Amino acid sequence: MVKSQTLVLDRTFAALSDPTRRALLARLDEEDSVSISELARPFPVSLPAIMKHLDVLEDAGLITREKTGRTVNCQLIAQPMQEAVAWLNRYERFWNKQLDRLTAFVERDQPPTKKARKK
Amino acid sequence: MVKSQTLVLDRTFAALSDPTRRALLARLDEEDSVSISELARPFPVSLPAIMKHLDVLEDAGLITREKTGRTVNCQLIAQPMQEAVAWLNRYERFWNKQLDRLTAFVERDQPPTKKARKK
DNA sequence: CTAATACTTAACCCGATGGTTAAGTCTCAG
DNA sequence: CTGAGACTTAACCATCGGGTTAAGTATTAG
Numbered sequence: 001m002v003k004s005q006t007l008v009l010d011r012t013f014a015a016l017s018d019p020t021r022r023a024l025l026a027r028l029d030e031e032d033s034v035s036i037s038e039l040a041r042p043f044p045v046s047l048p049a050i051m052k053h054l055d056v057l058e059d060a061g062l063i064t065r066e067k068t069g070r071t072v073n074c075q076l077i078a079q080p081m082q083e084a085v086a087w088l089n090r091y092e093r094f095w096n097k098q099l100d101r102l103t104a105f106v107e108r109d110q111p112p113t114k115k116a117r118k119k
Numbered sequence: 120m121v122k123s124q125t126l127v128l129d130r131t132f133a134a135l136s137d138p139t140r141r142a143l144l145a146r147l148d149e150e151d152s153v154s155i156s157e158l159a160r161p162f163p164v165s166l167p168a169i170m171k172h173l174d175v176l177e178d179a180g181l182i183t184r185e186k187t188g189r190t191v192n193c194q195l196i197a198q199p200m201q202e203a204v205a206w207l208n209r210y211e212r213f214w215n216k217q218l219d220r221l222t223a224f225v226e227r228d229q230p231p232t233k234k235a236r237k238k
Numbered sequence: 239c240t241a242a243t244a245c246t247t248a249a250c251c252c253g254a255t256g257g258t259t260a261a262g263t264c265t266c267a268g
Numbered sequence: 269c270t271g272a273g274a275c276t277t278a279a280c281c282a283t284c285g286g287g288t289t290a291a292g293t294a295t296t297a298g
Contacts, residue, residue, distance in 0.1 A: 006141075009136075009138075009141065010136055010138060011136075013132045013135040013136035014132070014133070016132040016207075017129055019125050022128065025210075037245075045286085045287070045288090046289080047245075048248095049288080051247095052285080052286070052287085056285090069244090070294060070295040071245080072245070076213065078210045081207050081210050084203075087141075088200050088204050088207075089204070090145075090148065091144075091148060094195060095198055095201045137255090155274075155275065165258065166274090166275075167258080167259085167276080167277085168256065171255080171257085188264095188265060188266075189264060189266070189275070190273090241298085243294100243296080244294085244295080245292100245294080246291100246292075248291080251288075252285100252287090254285080255284075257282085260279085261276100262275105262276075262277070263277090264275085264276095265272105265273085265275100266271100266272090266274105268271090268272105
């Protein structure tokens with residue numbers, strides 16, 4: 001069931017790379033279980049376009065769909081995002097380092113008595 | 120200079136959706152400032168293919184290139200990743216919730232303490 | 239039963255992506 | 269000066285992604 005892990009990241013990041021898809025997820029974040037037509041309503045694109053986005057999100061394991069009568073309700077699954085964050089956190093020390101450098105730079109300027117340097 | 124923020128996320132996530140690109144970043148994580156040909160060597164694709172990946176990474180603001188003589192050195196810029204993480208963390212409570220449910224399930228057999236459990 | 243509602247599927251467009259090979263530029267060693 | 273090394277650019281190709289319109293399938297309200 002490992003499903004190549006790398007493939008999971010591929011699909012997760014790809015799914016997140018589209019603003020419409022991120023907006024759909026955001027909607028499912030504030031209200032779980034939303035029907036497809038309600039999900040689609042705010043967007044200026046056709047329903048089939050939204051369907052495709054939902055397909056992508058489902059393939060990435062970021063949502064599930066559940067049919068009830070003629071309506072289909074979607075809900076968010078956050079776990080793949082967590083894995084994405086886990087991958088990204090590998091670089092945390094890196095941006096901390098850069099932040100530290102910035103902090104050091106800013107703090108060095110505190111006493112304005114020394115000679116001014118530029119750039 | 121805001122560059123639409125949403126566009127930044129688009130490009131960051133898109134850049135991260137390719138395993139070759141993630142591997143390139145990983146390489147730049149363990150060793151900063153690596154030449155293009157050295158970066159390319161481990162991969163079974165042509166140099167121009169790697170060049171295109173580097174273009175994507177640069178457009179996403181994830182690397183910089185610096186020419187020295189006839190070689191070009193690349194280095195990682197982690198900040199866009201940090202913004203990606205910031206976006207993803209919006210869903211943190213979501214996977215915590217799911218984790219809590221799991222925790223509750225596991226701890227069901229223990230005497231229910233009224234006191235707040237550990238954060 | 240009929241018709242509206244809520245999706246779903248199919249067929250098509252077109253620009254972006256990831257790869258190729260081939261040729262071009264620039265730099266440095268000899 | 270010449271040639272090898274390190275990119276860079278160009279041209280091309282196949283597939284994918286995001287969008288469309290149009291038609292099809294269930295379900296359910298009347």
